[in-house]
Amino acid sequence: MSAHLPSGRAVRTDRTALALRGLRKMFGDVAAVAGVDLDVQEGEFITLLGPSGSGKTTTLRMIAGFTEQSAGSIEIDGVDVSTVPPHKRDVGMVFQNYALFPHMTSAENIEFPLQMRKVPKAEAKQKVADALKLVKLDSYGPRYPRQMSGGQQQRIALARAVVFQPRLLLMDEPLGALDKKLREALQLEIMHISRQLGATVIYVTHDQEEALVMSDRIAIFHDGKIEQLGSGEDLYERPISLFVADFIGESNILHGKFAGGSVVAELGTWRVGDAAAARASLGADSPAALVVRPERLRLIPRTGDVPAGVNTVDATVTDVLYLGSTRKYELRLANGQGVGVRQQLGGPETTWNPADEVRLAWDVDAGVLVAGRGA
Amino acid sequence: MTDSFRRWNRSLLVVFGVFVIVFLIGPSIVIVPMGFTAGQSLSFPPVGFSLNWYGKMLSDPAWTSGFINSFQVAVCTAVVASVLGTMTALGIARGRFPGKTIANALILSPLVVPVIVIGIGMFSFFVRFKLSGTLVGMVIAHTALSVPYVVVSVSTSLRSMDRNLEMAAANLGANPWRTFRRITLPLIMPGVFAGALFAFLESWDEVVVSIFMTTTKFRTLPVVMWEQVRQVVDPTVAAVATVLLATTTTVLTLALVVRRQTPVR
Ligand SMILES: Nc1ncnc2c1ncn2[C@@H]1O[C@H](COP(=O)(O)OP(=O)(O)OP(=O)(O)O)[C@@H](O)[C@H]1O
Numbered sequence: 001m002s003a004h005l006p007s008g009r010a011v012r013t014d015r016t017a018l019a020l021r022g023l024r025k026m027f028g029d030v031a032a033v034a035g036v037d038l039d040v041q042e043g044e045f046i047t048l049l050g051p052s053g054s055g056k057t058t059t060l061r062m063i064a065g066f067t068e069q070s071a072g073s074i075e076i077d078g079v080d081v082s083t084v085p086p087h088k089r090d091v092g093m094v095f096q097n098y099a100l101f102p103h104m105t106s107a108e109n110i111e112f113p114l115q116m117r118k119v120p121k122a123e124a125k126q127k128v129a130d131a132l133k134l135v136k137l138d139s140y141g142p143r144y145p146r147q148m149s150g151g152q153q154q155r156i157a158l159a160r161a162v163v164f165q166p167r168l169l170l171m172d173e174p175l176g177a178l179d180k181k182l183r184e185a186l187q188l189e190i191m192h193i194s195r196q197l198g199a200t201v202i203y204v205t206h207d208q209e210e211a212l213v214m215s216d217r218i219a220i221f222h223d224g225k226i227e228q229l230g231s232g233e234d235l236y237e238r239p240i241s242l243f244v245a246d247f248i249g250e251s252n253i254l255h256g257k258f259a260g261g262s263v264v265a266e267l268g269t270w271r272v273g274d275a276a277a278a279r280a281s282l283g284a285d286s287p288a289a290l291v292v293r294p295e296r297l298r299l300i301p302r303t304g305d306v307p308a309g310v311n312t313v314d315a316t317v318t319d320v321l322y323l324g325s326t327r328k329y330e331l332r333l334a335n336g337q338g339v340g341v342r343q344q345l346g347g348p349e350t351t352w353n354p355a356d357e358v359r360l361a362w363d364v365d366a367g368v369l370v371a372g373r374g375a
Numbered sequence: 376m377t378d379s380f381r382r383w384n385r386s387l388l389v390v391f392g393v394f395v396i397v398f399l400i401g402p403s404i405v406i407v408p409m410g411f412t413a414g415q416s417l418s419f420p421p422v423g424f425s426l427n428w429y430g431k432m433l434s435d436p437a438w439t440s441g442f443i444n445s446f447q448v449a450v451c452t453a454v455v456a457s458v459l460g461t462m463t464a465l466g467i468a469r470g471r472f473p474g475k476t477i478a479n480a481l482i483l484s485p486l487v488v489p490v491i492v493i494g495i496g497m498f499s500f501f502v503r504f505k506l507s508g509t510l511v512g513m514v515i516a517h518t519a520l521s522v523p524y525v526v527v528s529v530s531t532s533l534r535s536m537d538r539n540l541e542m543a544a545a546n547l548g549a550n551p552w553r554t555f556r557r558i559t560l561p562l563i564m565p566g567v568f569a570g571a572l573f574a575f576l577e578s579w580d581e582v583v584v585s586i587f588m589t590t591t592k593f594r595t596l597p598v599v600m601w602e603q604v605r606q607v608v609d610p611t612v613a614a615v616a617t618v619l620l621a622t623t624t625t626v627l628t629l630a631l632v633v634r635r636q637t638p639v640r
């Protein structure tokens with residue numbers, strides 16, 4: 001069988017590698033994880049993305065067995081592991097602070113899981129060498145962690161976590177302590193390595209760009225629950241809630257009421273595409289929000305005809321930022337709300353200046369409808 | 376802060392420093408030359424130079440057996456106390472059980488309970504088990520006194536150790552025992568070792584409890600000194616004191632050096 005995931009990695013089977021069912025964790029009265037359901041296919045790269053305190057780490061720790069769940073179940077390869085201690089779960093983990101054993105060299109660190117599994121010495125040596133090669137640190141075997149940079153330490157930690165071919169690879173913000181440039185290089189490296197090994201990866205980050213780059217699917221965490229699960233494109237183009245729309249990418253959000261296939265507000269009435277309306281399935285007169293991405297908005301003169309199938313709202317330019325390949329406009333609506341527009345350069349667009357009175361226009365189908373505040 | 380205040384501060388510091396040197400360190404240093412005197416009495420300054428008193432110390436079986444006894448007791452105490460103390464520190468740091476705070480306080484209590492009280496208590500208790508005046512009895516008594524030092528030292532090491540390392544070990548397939556042997560113990564070893572040295576010292580110069588625990592058959596060095604000083608004050612005591620002091624200083628220096636290296640990160 002060879003289905004293909006969005007990242008292009010081949011899935012060998014459609015077996016479920018990990019299944020979380022109604023997973024909960026209470027700390028006293030507070031639910032750190034409040035009912036998480038998730039199915040991860042073998043070979044899939046899933047990212048848990050969400051704001052601080054949304055329960056990502058707690059979820060990961062329950063999968064690894066460091067924290068006992070309060071309710072629900074965790075199945076790895078179809079077997080409930082809820083009562084299996086961490087050292088028997090056969091799950092690799094990469095920690096944010098590397099967690100390399102300081103009294104062992106890189107090679108000894110990588111060999112540790114093999115020793116625990118009683119792998120014969122010669123075979124273990126070979127595997128350590130292969131793992132070092134995999135992370136491009138062939139000659140770093142004899143070094144101690146303190147003799148290596150953060151990025152090198154994290155690569156050794158990755159080698160240690162994959163050398164025993166665990167059934168799952170968990171990573172909790174593995175690149176969080178590294179600078180941007182190194183982070184980007186390591187993102188690609190982690191992707192390549194996990195793809196090469198066909199590893200099933202659960203990755204935690206709160207860097208959304210990282211999530212978009214690396215993942216087959218992203219689970220947006222919010223208050224201990226998965227708010228939306230889908231590909232990066234799903235989340236960006238079709239957010240199902242105000243939270244996701246606001247969290248992923250830049251967005252302009254117009255609040256109003258949903259009435260007769262439109263969002264009605266003081267500033268205007270905007271048509272909603274049929275597909276978007278069907279997805280949101282809001283009741284009549286319920287609070288609604290129309291989400292429009294900055295690159296979907298155009299600036300047009302106030303005078304002149306509005307083409308069919310286009311929504312508009314009047315605005316005043318406040319700032320114009322030149323960003324190389326794009327130009328960014330900051331505008332203000334009549335009610336004082338700020339709006340951002342991104343214009344691809346190189347086209348026939350006219351350039352506007354601060355204080356210009358303009359009209360913002362977007363295709364009806366470019367707007368995404370979600371339930372508004374208080375809905 | 377005003378300048379005059381700072382000046383005051385500095386003079387106070389100097390006065391305090393002089394005090395410490397004269398009254399704390401002075402007496403211990405003064406004893407050293409007194410052991411090398413060529414005269415017959417324990418006095419300062421010493422008269423001439425000789426090794427007579429060291430010779431006398433080495434030829435007197437009361438002193439030599441005192442040395443051997445003290446050394447045996449101190450080494451055994453260091454070993455037993457470091458094992459027990461390490462286990463205790465682990466239990467307090469990692470365990471979850473009711474009454475943990477109280478247990479912790481009880482274990483550390485020998486640090487604050489007056490030694491004389493402990494001495495009397497142990498005496499009446501050990502007599503009952505026929506343990507007074509034996510090596511075993513002395514080791515048990517000194518262990519009780521020195522376990523707190525090990526607990527404190529190991530606890531400090533444990534606190535500065537990254538808990539993630541133990542989780543990482545478990546994650547990589549190590550059961551709790553192997554995690555302890557391969558990860559935790561090597562990383563807290565400097566703390567354990569320093570604790571063992573402190574335990575050695577606690578036993579090595581312990582007098583009060585030892586006095587209650589000794590019989591004529593089994594006496595530790597400080598007890599022999601105590602008894603000698605009450606009878607004849609000859610410069611042999613100064614020679615013995617110098618050896619005692621030298622041992623203590625060496626071990627203490629070692630302990631401090633070891634402590635410095637905690638933990639490897
Ligand atoms: N041991 C604990 N005791 C009590 N509360 C805890 C404990 N661990 C986590 N929490 C709480 O559970 C919630 C979720 O924490 P968690 O660490 O899973 O968040 P996170 O999504 O990983 O956040 P971040 O992005 O900051 O790492 C938080 O509100 C946190 O305060």
Ligand SMILES: [Mg+2]
Nearest residue numbers: 056057058172
């Ligand atoms: Mg976290």
